[in-house]
Amino acid sequence: MKFDHIEIADKELRFETLRYAAESVGLVHAGQWDYERVTFDYKIINKDDVYYLRVPAYAIKGDIPHDDTIVRLMTPILGKHYYPHGVEYEGETFPKSIVEKCNKKLELLKTNLEAK
Numbered sequence: 001m002k003f004d005h006i007e008i009a010d011k012e013l014r015f016e017t018l019r020y021a022a023e024s025v026g027l028v029h030a031g032q033w034d035y036e037r038v039t040f041d042y043k044i045i046n047k048d049d050v051y052y053l054r055v056p057a058y059a060i061k062g063d064i065p066h067d068d069t070i071v072r073l074m075t076p077i078l079g080k081h082y083y084p085h086g087v088e089y090e091g092e093t094f095p096k097s098i099v100e101k102c103n104k105k106l107e108l109l110k111t112n113l114e115a116k
Helices: 015-023 096-114
Strands: 012-014 037-046 049-061 070-073 077-082 086-088
Touching: 012 015, 015 037, 015 049, 015 070, 015 096, 037 096, 049 096, 077 096
Parallel strands: none
Antiparallel strands: 012 070, 037 049, 049 070, 049 077, 077 086
């Protein structure tokens, strides 16, 4: 599921700014990066199901994870994890409570990014 209505896609900013804003709302930057791409994740466990809200970005100047690298945000997505296959983003019906939680997280992220 894509969150187009949040309107953070194509925003360009320093990696340090994104990392601080994302981590301040609970999105984690762990091992999901290479020198050109990065993903900030929020893991949601609902009963026996696991979901991931992902905010992807890619470097347009410099290399990730350097603080002064300029990144461009992409559209946030929500996926459901299936063991052992991975995360599926399309063709899923997501619980309303999960979608609402993601919307709140993304609105907080957008607010934090606009404050910078």
